[in-house]
Amino acid sequence: MVSGTKIIGPFSQIITMAKLPLKGAIADEQLEIINDGAVAVGRSGEIKDVGSFHAVRKKHSSATLEEIEQPSVLLPGFVDCHTHIAFGGSRAKDYAMRVAGKTYLDIARAGGGIWDTVTQTRAATEQDLTTHTLTRAAKHINEGVTTIEVKSGYGLNVDDEIKILNAIDAANQLTKADLISTCLAAHMKPKDFDGGQKEYINYLIKKLLPLIQEKNLSKRMDIFVEDSAFDLVHADYFLSEAGSLGFDFTVHADQFSTGGSALAVKHNALSADHLEASTEKEIKLLASSNTTAVVLPGASIGLGMNFGPARRLLDAGACVVIASDWNPGSAPMGSLLIQASILGTFEKLTVAETLAGLTFRAAHALNLDDRGRIEKKQMADFQSYPCSDYREILYHQGQLKPLNIWKKGIQL
Secondary structure, three states, rough: OOOEEEEEEEEEEHHHHHOOOOOOOOOHHHHOOOEEEEHHHHHHEEEEEEEEEHHHHHHOOOOEEOOOOOOOOOOOOOOEOOOOOOOOOOOOHHHHHOOOOHHHHHHHHHHOOHHHHEEEEEEEEHHHHHHHHHHHHHHHHHHHEEEEEEEEOOOHHHHHHHHHHHHHHHHHHOOOOEEEEEEEEEEOOOOOOOOOOOHHHHHHHHHHHHHHHHHOOOOOOEEEOOOOOOOHHHHHHHHHHHHHHHEEEEEOOOOOOOOHHHHHHHHHOOOOEEEOOOOOOHHHHHHEEEEEEEEOOHEEEEOOOOOHHHHHOOOOOOOEEEOOOOOOOOOOOOOHHHHHHHHHHHHHOOHHHHHHOHHHHHHHHHHOOOOOOOOOOOOOOOOEEOOOOHHHHHHEEEEEEEEEEEEEEEEO
């Protein structure tokens, strides 16, 4: 009689991420490491058991075996909680201008910046955007990322924002990863909108948000709080209105100036993302709140600026997550593991803290409690690396690639 359960193993090490705190610093000694381990996966793709290979096989004697022959280390699948991978075109011109010494404002005045991507994305068809999103998601999957947040925000009008969200939804039906959509129509006030910030915010609230709910295209909102985007007054209004409609939200906060993270905490946002400009005041505020602090090393690398203060946030007791910010302008690299390993070097993060920021803590930033750990009842999303010591993974700074990847227990 076939039980419907599958055993995957043996693995040299399983790094379960179980029993670790949601907030604050983590020592490597706190990691649960199962040597010569295996995972039992149920028919619906949930983890039924994890332990030593011998014990799991004995307990699930009628299960089928997916044998792993090469020495390898098993980790949960990574969760990237902040990306902008649904876009058209390129901003290579921006990069060349930036490394030649031009400022963000100089580039925008020369026709670059976010508006350049808006123009190129508006010109793309929905099918184009679906294809682009799938291509970028496939790269992430191959690097062990099994859940990917994807923002709109390069349409900046009702029709084009809906087009982008439709493309994300279509890509989600076709990709092997889970794509979690977020509406970022409040990315900046579009140049072709006739009115000020308040009028544009009202336009989104009255015209776009109800349509998103009607079409069930996203349950999440985001807003860029910055001098070049939306000020604190109008962002406060937007978050209040979006919250009253039942949306979850996150905030682009403290990238170049402070104020956004305090607003995120005030509205109990799921996360405040960027934080490069955060001071001790903002660090203490985030640490004492339920809002996750998301640092984006890809943007720091892309813009040549300081990293978000991950070490100080952790020491203060915050929940710290690492995401890629994969976008065409400031963070075109997209490789989450490379970015995380570089951030860990500069911010002096333990291996455990970095892995936590890529797994269960990142899932928490998306309000997902069913993934990010290898333990019973969690989704069987995991990845293995061709080594026998988990520390090798970050040591190679993203050059050690996953050997195998599983989504809901199915090897991809």
